[in-house]
Amino acid sequence: MTLRRAAYRTFMFVMALALVAALWEGYKLVGPKDGGSLFGVSILPRSNDTAMPHVWDMLSRYARAERRGSDTQIWQVVLSGAWYSLRLSLVGFVLGGSIGVGLAILMARFKRAEQGLLPYLVISQTVPLIALAPLVVAWGGKLEIGAFVWPRWLSASVLGAFLAFFPISVGSLRGLTSAPGAAVELMSSYAATWRQTLWKLRFPAAVPFMVPAFKLGASGAVIGVVVAEISTGLKGGIGRLIIEYAREATADPAKVFTAVFGAAALGLTMAGLVALVDLVVMRNRPKEVAA
Amino acid sequence: MSAVHVAGVSKIFNQGTPKQVDALVDVNLTVEAGDFVSLIGPSGCGKSTLLRLIANLLEPTTGSVTVNGKSSAQARLDQDYGMAFQQAGLFDWRTVAKNIELPLELKGWDKEKRRARALEMLELVKLPEFAELYPWQLSGGMQQRIAIARALAAHPQLLLMDEPFGALDEMTREYMQGELLRICRETKTTVVFVTHSIPEAVYLSNRVVVMSPRPGRITKLIDVDLGRDRSEDTRNADAFFHGITAVREALRGTHADHANEVRGVEDR
Numbered sequence: 001m002t003l004r005r006a007a008y009r010t011f012m013f014v015m016a017l018a019l020v021a022a023l024w025e026g027y028k029l030v031g032p033k034d035g036g037s038l039f040g041v042s043i044l045p046r047s048n049d050t051a052m053p054h055v056w057d058m059l060s061r062y063a064r065a066e067r068r069g070s071d072t073q074i075w076q077v078v079l080s081g082a083w084y085s086l087r088l089s090l091v092g093f094v095l096g097g098s099i100g101v102g103l104a105i106l107m108a109r110f111k112r113a114e115q116g117l118l119p120y121l122v123i124s125q126t127v128p129l130i131a132l133a134p135l136v137v138a139w140g141g142k143l144e145i146g147a148f149v150w151p152r153w154l155s156a157s158v159l160g161a162f163l164a165f166f167p168i169s170v171g172s173l174r175g176l177t178s179a180p181g182a183a184v185e186l187m188s189s190y191a192a193t194w195r196q197t198l199w200k201l202r203f204p205a206a207v208p209f210m211v212p213a214f215k216l217g218a219s220g221a222v223i224g225v226v227v228a229e230i231s232t233g234l235k236g237g238i239g240r241l242i243i244e245y246a247r248e249a250t251a252d253p254a255k256v257f258t259a260v261f262g263a264a265a266l267g268l269t270m271a272g273l274v275a276l277v278d279l280v281v282m283r284n285r286p287k288e289v290a291a
Numbered sequence: 292m293s294a295v296h297v298a299g300v301s302k303i304f305n306q307g308t309p310k311q312v313d314a315l316v317d318v319n320l321t322v323e324a325g326d327f328v329s330l331i332g333p334s335g336c337g338k339s340t341l342l343r344l345i346a347n348l349l350e351p352t353t354g355s356v357t358v359n360g361k362s363s364a365q366a367r368l369d370q371d372y373g374m375a376f377q378q379a380g381l382f383d384w385r386t387v388a389k390n391i392e393l394p395l396e397l398k399g400w401d402k403e404k405r406r407a408r409a410l411e412m413l414e415l416v417k418l419p420e421f422a423e424l425y426p427w428q429l430s431g432g433m434q435q436r437i438a439i440a441r442a443l444a445a446h447p448q449l450l451l452m453d454e455p456f457g458a459l460d461e462m463t464r465e466y467m468q469g470e471l472l473r474i475c476r477e478t479k480t481t482v483v484f485v486t487h488s489i490p491e492a493v494y495l496s497n498r499v500v501v502m503s504p505r506p507g508r509i510t511k512l513i514d515v516d517l518g519r520d521r522s523e524d525t526r527n528a529d530a531f532f533h534g535i536t537a538v539r540e541a542l543r544g545t546h547a548d549h550a551n552e553v554r555g556v557e558d559r
Contacts, residue, residue, distance in 0.1 A: 180378070180380070182376045182377075182378055182380045183380050183382070185343075185348055185374075185376070186374065186376070186380055187397075188348060188367075189346055189348060189367065189372075189373075189374045190370060190393070190394045190397045190398075191367050191368045191369075191370060191397075192397050196397055200382075200393070200396070200397075201382070204382065204384045207384075284384060284386075284425055285383055285384060285425075285427075286383055286425075286427035
């Protein structure tokens with residue numbers, strides 16, 4: 001049954017990709033080559049091959065050399081860039097997840113903490129990441145704790161954590177406070193301590209809320225890391241590849257898309273990891289009624 | 292020593308604000324060990340509040356509650372009572388046996404002792420083959436039996452129940468009532484039972500406490516003389532119908548008062 005569902009989901013995913021590709025090619029077929037403008041405002045994107053390369057050009061680009069005279073094919077470069085960024089994202093995700101869950105516990109425990117903290121959490125998400133990235137790098141560079149020297153990549157992870165912690169803390173808070181009143185009363189009728197109630201009731205009850213929050217957090221961590229790579233020029237990751245390839249967009253338009261898709265795949269991989277954990281944790285829970 | 296002693300208890304919510312509610316006013320009640328006492332009355336009469344005061348889930352505004360001769364707070368810490376609610380409230384992520392083990396786990400029992408007790412309780416509620424299933428795989432009546440097993444797992448002398456059969460269909464309900472009487476007989480448990488149902492209160496109890504709202508108070512205590520050993524035949528006994536009539540009349544009194552109040556307001 002679950003196998004059939006998985007097959008169905010995969011099928012729908014492939015269909016959705018095919019649909020996007022078809023729309024892309026369809027627009028290329030009918031759209032104006034040099035874009036359309038109304039009263040001097042351009043409203044339709046250009047559909048020429050420089051702005052919108054053919055789907056097959058983008059895909060076949062993966063199999064060709066990264067640059068003239070090089071013998072590494074571009075998929076190898078994109079893959080190793082994605083692997084690098086994935087590791088940074090994982091660090092950011094774990095960091096952001098711990099902070100997010102920690103804050104959620106604090107807010108679930110103390111009403112006052114929730115009232116005091118929540119506005120600042122919301123404000124924190126309005127700070128533009130691009131502006132924050134160089135600051136974090138600068139602060140990190142000055143940091144030295146004993147033998148610990150702040151590596152440059154850690155700044156990218158911290159920015160990933162910065163985007164990851166918010167949905168995780170808000171979702172976990174909702175989850176931790178979702179246990180029904182009767183269950184909380186039951187625990188207090190057993191004279192359970194707050195900590196016992198947290199572990200035996202609130203956390204298990206929170207799982208269905210925490211999983212989507214962690215998925216959001218996982219893709220947030222990827223975005224944070226990629227943007228940080230771009231704005232701080234950190235080498236080795238997918239973000240760096242995106243700006244490098246974007247510079248060659250006129251000569252080799254399909255190239256930048258290979259890196260963009262790499263970043264998207266990265267986000268999906270992270271969300272997939274969370275989904276996998278979800279499957280394991282929720283294996284004994286009542287199955288959702290099929291809609 | 293009485294199992295429960297409630298003396299001069301009042302409970303006022305939101306005291307001193309426009310939303311003030313006199314949930315209970317000057318309530319006195321004694322439940323002797325081995326008693327089965329039902330609290331019955333219309334919504335808002337404070338029967339659930341009274342149960343929660345006995346359970347120390349709420350603190351009285353005035354008066355005192357004693358359970359097994361101790362303060363209700365101490366009784367709660369000592370797990371002197373077990374509790375069951377209308378919703379079975381089993382944890383979806385725990386197997387049936389693990390659900391029953393929960394109170395023992397919180398008490399710090401070791402694993403084997405816990406498991407042995409859980410199996411013993413499953414025998415008691417006649418569901419021994421369901422230990423490793425999950426609650427959502429069971430019917431509502433079975434879930435409620437597991438909830439009772441959980442409430443009794445630590446062998447408390449007192450069982451507090453808040454409309455435990457309220458969500459069950461009539462046939463399951465009558466079966467559960469019989470089972471509850473059997474279980475209480477076997478375990479010699481004292482019960483305080485909140486219900487909306489007159490036949491349920493009469494069938495189960497040796498004493499029915501009739502309550503009335505605004506403010507919540509006890510209006511009448513009715514002794515039910517059906518003996519200890521009740522069976523399905525009891526439901527046809529004259530004494531059973533007499534009990535029902537007595538409780539119904541007592542309740543009607545509370546409604547009539549209430550109706551007058553409302554009329555009084557309308558006339559103005």
